[in-house]
Amino acid sequence: MEKYLLLAMFVQVLLTFTVMVVMGRRRFAAAKNKTISLDDFATMKLDNAGDKVRVADRNFVNQFEIPVLFFVASLAAMQVNAVGYLFTVIAWGFVVSRIVHTLIHIGANNLKSRYYCFLVGCLLVLAMWVLVMLRVFGI
Numbered sequence: 001m002e003k004y005l006l007l008a009m010f011v012q013v014l015l016t017f018t019v020m021v022v023m024g025r026r027r028f029a030a031a032k033n034k035t036i037s038l039d040d041f042a043t044m045k046l047d048n049a050g051d052k053v054r055v056a057d058r059n060f061v062n063q064f065e066i067p068v069l070f071f072v073a074s075l076a077a078m079q080v081n082a083v084g085y086l087f088t089v090i091a092w093g094f095v096v097s098r099i100v101h102t103l104i105h106i107g108a109n110n111l112k113s114r115y116y117c118f119l120v121g122c123l124l125v126l127a128m129w130v131l132v133m134l135r136v137f138g139i
Contacts, residue, residue, distance in 0.1 A: 023056040073128040082135035097121035
């Protein structure tokens with residue numbers, strides 16, 4: 001099961017790099033269209049860059065928030081031998097929720113859908129941590 005968990009972690013990493021590319025393309029497009037200047041990048045003052053740039057930036061930052069708890073839970077589970085079928089399915093559920101969240105966020109950005117997707121992902125990470133703690137304390 002650990003190799004499938006590692007694969008889920010790798011897909012999450014790929015998602016982060018994909019969002020980085022989208023963010024970069026949108027930033028360069030804004031600079032090319034003279035919406036922002038290169039000096040704006042020095043201070044990251046991107047207020048004039050437009051919503052598409054700011055949304056991509058925010059989504060990229062978001063990839064280093066809750067997903068960090070996912071990575072740590074995954075590594076902890078491997079360390080304490082808590083990786084099983086259930087843990088791996090939950091981990092994949094989290095990664096799928098992050099992909100869907102990103103598609104919503106950098107796409108139509110429907111707040112209600114995005115919120116529920118984010119909430120599901122958070123609950124899945126919490127479940128991962130509960131499984132790790134159950135294994136550690138032998139419950």
